[in-house]
Amino acid sequence: MKAFLTRRKSLLAAASAAIALTLSACGGGGTGTGSNPTPVEKPSFAAGTTMEKIASAGKVTIGTKFDQPLFGQKGLDGKPVGFDVEIGKLLAAKLGVPADKIEWVETVSANREQFIKQGKVDLIVATYTINDKRKTEVDFAGPYYEAGQALMVNKDNTSITKPEDVKGKNVCSVTGSTPASTIVEKYGAVLVPAATYSACLEPLRNKQVEAVTTDNVILAGFVNKEPDAFKLASDETFTKEPYGIGLKKGDTAFRNWVNDQLESFSKDGSYKKAWEDTAGAVIKTAPELPAIDRY
Amino acid sequence: MDVIIESLPQYWDGFLRTLFLAAVSGIIALVAGTLLAAARVSPVAALRGFSMAYVEVVRNTPLTIAFFFAAVVLPRLGVTFQQFEIAAIIALSAYTAAFIAEAVRSGVNSVPVGQAEAARSIGMKFGQVLSLIILPQALRTVIPPMINILIALVKNSSVAGAFYVLELFGYGKQLANDHGDAVMWVLVGVAFFYLLITVPLGYLAHQVERKVAIAR
Numbered sequence: 001m002k003a004f005l006t007r008r009k010s011l012l013a014a015a016s017a018a019i020a021l022t023l024s025a026c027g028g029g030g031t032g033t034g035s036n037p038t039p040v041e042k043p044s045f046a047a048g049t050t051m052e053k054i055a056s057a058g059k060v061t062i063g064t065k066f067d068q069p070l071f072g073q074k075g076l077d078g079k080p081v082g083f084d085v086e087i088g089k090l091l092a093a094k095l096g097v098p099a100d101k102i103e104w105v106e107t108v109s110a111n112r113e114q115f116i117k118q119g120k121v122d123l124i125v126a127t128y129t130i131n132d133k134r135k136t137e138v139d140f141a142g143p144y145y146e147a148g149q150a151l152m153v154n155k156d157n158t159s160i161t162k163p164e165d166v167k168g169k170n171v172c173s174v175t176g177s178t179p180a181s182t183i184v185e186k187y188g189a190v191l192v193p194a195a196t197y198s199a200c201l202e203p204l205r206n207k208q209v210e211a212v213t214t215d216n217v218i219l220a221g222f223v224n225k226e227p228d229a230f231k232l233a234s235d236e237t238f239t240k241e242p243y244g245i246g247l248k249k250g251d252t253a254f255r256n257w258v259n260d261q262l263e264s265f266s267k268d269g270s271y272k273k274a275w276e277d278t279a280g281a282v283i284k285t286a287p288e289l290p291a292i293d294r295y
Numbered sequence: 296m297d298v299i300i301e302s303l304p305q306y307w308d309g310f311l312r313t314l315f316l317a318a319v320s321g322i323i324a325l326v327a328g329t330l331l332a333a334a335r336v337s338p339v340a341a342l343r344g345f346s347m348a349y350v351e352v353v354r355n356t357p358l359t360i361a362f363f364f365a366a367v368v369l370p371r372l373g374v375t376f377q378q379f380e381i382a383a384i385i386a387l388s389a390y391t392a393a394f395i396a397e398a399v400r401s402g403v404n405s406v407p408v409g410q411a412e413a414a415r416s417i418g419m420k421f422g423q424v425l426s427l428i429i430l431p432q433a434l435r436t437v438i439p440p441m442i443n444i445l446i447a448l449v450k451n452s453s454v455a456g457a458f459y460v461l462e463l464f465g466y467g468k469q470l471a472n473d474h475g476d477a478v479m480w481v482l483v484g485v486a487f488f489y490l491l492i493t494v495p496l497g498y499l500a501h502q503v504e505r506k507v508a509i510a511r
Contacts, residue, residue: 202370
């Protein structure tokens with residue numbers, strides 16, 4: 001329903017723009033599908049850098065998730081929305097690429113490193129936890145947000161309040177994800193593997209699993225959609241998941257540039273606004289930009 | 296290459312689960328499929344109709360839908376199981392039984408009608424004609440297609456990896472994510488363990504066929 005409305009709105013916006021014969025891309029925010037940051041006009045970069053390549057091509061390919069409410073979710077109108085998407089748009093704008101020239105590619109947990117290495121995406125903003133193992137494959141800018149692992153249970157469940165409570169119980173998570181290995185290796189849960197986090201909802205509803213585990217922000221998205229069915233087992237998180245922006249390994253110039261941009265978003269308030277437009281709908285306290293890891 | 300060796304415990308666990316899914320579903324499907332084929336040639340119209348409807352519906356439905364039904368829709372209807380292997384076995388055996396039934400029926404059709412007439416003329420009932428005369432001959436002629444179906448079953452069991460069962464394919468996805476640098480080798484490993492089931496199965500079929508085949 002919401003997607004339908006936003007689509008109507010954006011169609012209206014497109015129609016009125018066409019009538020006014022304005023070709024300016026400065027839409028400002030508020031089309032409903034998230035913001036539309038003003039692209040920098042003719043940004044100049046050193047020759048040979050990734051920034052220069054993207055800027056002169058006038059388009060950028062960004063990987064994100066399509067099924068994570070609040071961060072990266074693709075609705076029926078085909079436009080992904082969420083905090084990750086907003087960060088991607090802000091970066092694209094700094095490269096002189098307007099939001100409608102961004103090509104969004106779905107990157108699920110298992111294909112992210114490969115997509116970067118094969119050049120299928122220029123960068124990935126997809127609730128992508130920075131860790132040492134992944135650092136050997138790709139480079140990370142950021143972190144731009146620090147999430148933490150949490151548990152989601154059925155509304156009427158009182159037996160699980162902390163991770164120690166899931167020992168020997170069925171817990172659903174995504175195959176191969178960091179939260180999945182943590183809950184099994186550290187807390188002794190029995191993993192019920194799913195292809196996506198949204199696929200974990202049915203088994204939880206049917207009580208075939210006792211809990212779903214992943215980063216708190218992702219779970220908050222599900223709770224937000226169905227507050228009568230699910231709840232977070234606790235507000236506390238039990239891991240630190242610094243989300244980074246995945247880039248091609250060795251592209252230090254691009255990484256430094258992205259890091260600089262993240263800091264500028266924090267200063268000029270666009271970071272806070274991106275949060276409030278998306279995840280802020282559920283998690284009221286706006287985060288501070290974590291200290292950038294310039295390794 | 297190293298990734299395969301260091302992940303052997305996961306591969307082995309996945310291999311055993313795939314083998315378990317395929318073996319249990321295979322046995323159920325063989326029995327159910329033969330019963331369906333028997334119903335298809337029985338003198339009772341209702342049985343014939345049921346068998347035909349079942350085979351046509353299930354054979355023409357994608358396996359993923361069968362899995363979705365078993366793993367997601369059944370629990371909604373109140374049939375829940377703590378082990379998703381059960382859902383996988385239901386989906387795989389229900390699906391495979393339809394194909395087995397068709398293979399057996401083609402075998403039954405290959406038995407000369409004179410055999411059945413001769414059996415009836417000495418006073419045998421339908422059950423006896425079928426179980427003593429027709430089926431033993433029919434099953435011998437359908438060993439190659441039957442093995443094809445079972446090999447397909449082994450490979451089809453990989454769909455379970457997308458429906459909450461950590462079998463070979465499920466582990467393959469997990470390992471691919473853990474070892475983003477060696478996805479090729481991870482998949483080579485997965486393929487190897489599937490071949491470990493399917494190649495011997497083909498060989499076995501060849502041997503059985505040589506032993507029981509009837510020259511016509």
